[in-house]
Amino acid sequence: MLPDNKGYFGDYGGRFVPETLVPALNELTEAYEEAKADSTFWAEFDSLSRHYSGRPTPLYLAHGLSKHCGGAQIFLKREDLAHTGAHKINNALGQGLLARRMGKRRIIAETGAGQHGVATAAVCAMLGLQCIIYMGEEDMRRQSLNVFRMKLMGAEVRPVSGGSRTLKDAINEAIRDWVTNPRDSYYLLGSVVGPYPYPSMVRDFQSIIGKETRQQILDEFGRLPDYIIACVGGGSNAIGIFYPFLDDKDVKLIGVEAAGKGLNTGEHAASLAAGSVGVLHGAKSYLLQDGDGQIRETHSVSAGLDYPGVGPEHSYLKDTGRATYVAVSDKEALEGFQLLCRTEGITPALEPAHAIFHAAKMAGSLKKEQIIVVNLSGRGDKDMDIVAEALGVKP
């Protein structure tokens, strides 16, 4: 079972954090292990997943998209229909319940696209917890609608002006807050990144996506899919859907990173496709860095993928070959976005639009009886301004 007791997936993971946080991480690991073994914890998680988040989310056969591509049948795991509009609610709910159980009433979190921030703000409002969200100034500009949503739900949104003013810097600032307030605060990290136990804990909460998918496809077709495709920034929606299929060797797992303006331009966010091993935000993993170990600035049209690192378990899956990782550009993602709007009447977030593009590209060369599942990790309402701008229209 991975990770090992030091939080490693093979060579990746671990805990590269200031001493102040090591005891806090020990406390968190212990509390999570205890909760994990407690059926009442999961009973509450399941109940709220159903009645608050709206789970299970449907697994939808995208007839129009499949017909358009003229090959494999494409299914969409509709995380866009989950409460707050993305898969992020699964993890926010799980960790929110854990924080309350630990008696921590001040929640800090980072957000990129704003989906994790909104999910955290929602869970905090529902559980009566104080909520502080760090968000890069550039992302606040790109995702102003989500900033407003967080504030409506009572969260305090703190702008981060350091570095590239995006997700990476928001995580730095959230960690600085946690170093300052380790005793009374809970850091609700939003992806499968960061020091142990976050990569495995966030995976566990997100693996509900894959468990449902497995059950749904078996119920309907009596067999497992041939391909599962998901976008990868930090990689939580991808791990969430991949994890329950790891032992099913015939199910091919494909992660889709952001190629931004193109891998050869240097303006992208594809840590697995074009990065090298290093340490960022407390874990050893693939990341985008220069020859001196300085973290590079990244670019993606989607704020949620605009991150120079990736979860350590993805690095492990890449090296072992259990999953493969490809990269899709801004332009292609916008094509995927429009394609799903036209063929299905579904507006995806720009993040899964990367996965949609790759699935559509693959489907044509596959046989009709083959099955692709795409994790449609979020809905696109938040991205309307960006898409309009990119397409050169004023909505």
Add this chain to the structure above:
Amino acid sequence: MSRITSVFSQPGHIALIPYITVGYPSIEATLKMVPLLADSGCDIVELGIPFSDPLADGTTIQKASFYALKNGVTPKVCLEVAKQLRQKVDIPLVFMTYFNPVFSYGLEEFCSACNKSGIDGLIIPDLPPEEGSGLELITQRRGLDLIYLLAPTSTDERIRLIAEKSKGFIYLVSVTGVTGVRDKLPTDLEAFVAKVREITTQPLCVGFGISAPEQARQVARIADGVIVGSRIIQLMEDDESMVDVVDFARELRSALDRPNRI
């Protein structure tokens, strides 16, 4: 005895340890400043290798790091600066940086280069002992002191672990927080230092938030050394003559030499 250990072998002497970011505000300033600090009564100088994501640092050192990076200060440049400084001063020089630049350089290659530049030790705030065993082996073989940090949140078990692993001295982080100037010392600092003293006889140096001679004097009553960073960086900002920094270092020195003066 390492050069760092010998600093703490002088009975009753409290070590003064300033931190400066290499290349802030310029490489020339670093080359000029360190000998001045050595002459003003500093015992060890921490040389900061800038990193793009300094998550243990507050705004002052973040700003200095970004500025230095923009000016092209790489680990190689820092090693070269250290080599030149080693020709000018005898006091121990310690690199403070984050793990990724060291990892990227190659642990063995980096430590070898440190040897050639006359570096005496390393402080890496995002490398707790659980992750440090690889670097420990190399630093020990190469006679470099790998200095670990303790925090107010450290348990007795961790204090014992770090006391066993840390070489040269133990860096006590005075507060739960990041580096930066603070008005007051934390009220529980004395108890924290006393708790560590019960467990180990290693020299204990206190840093984070110490920014005035009076604070240094208070720390001198309980610790073996005082680390001052952000305040020095602030003074260096627009002080080309470096008079202010030298005056400040002298004031700190005199406060440490007379810890019981009211």
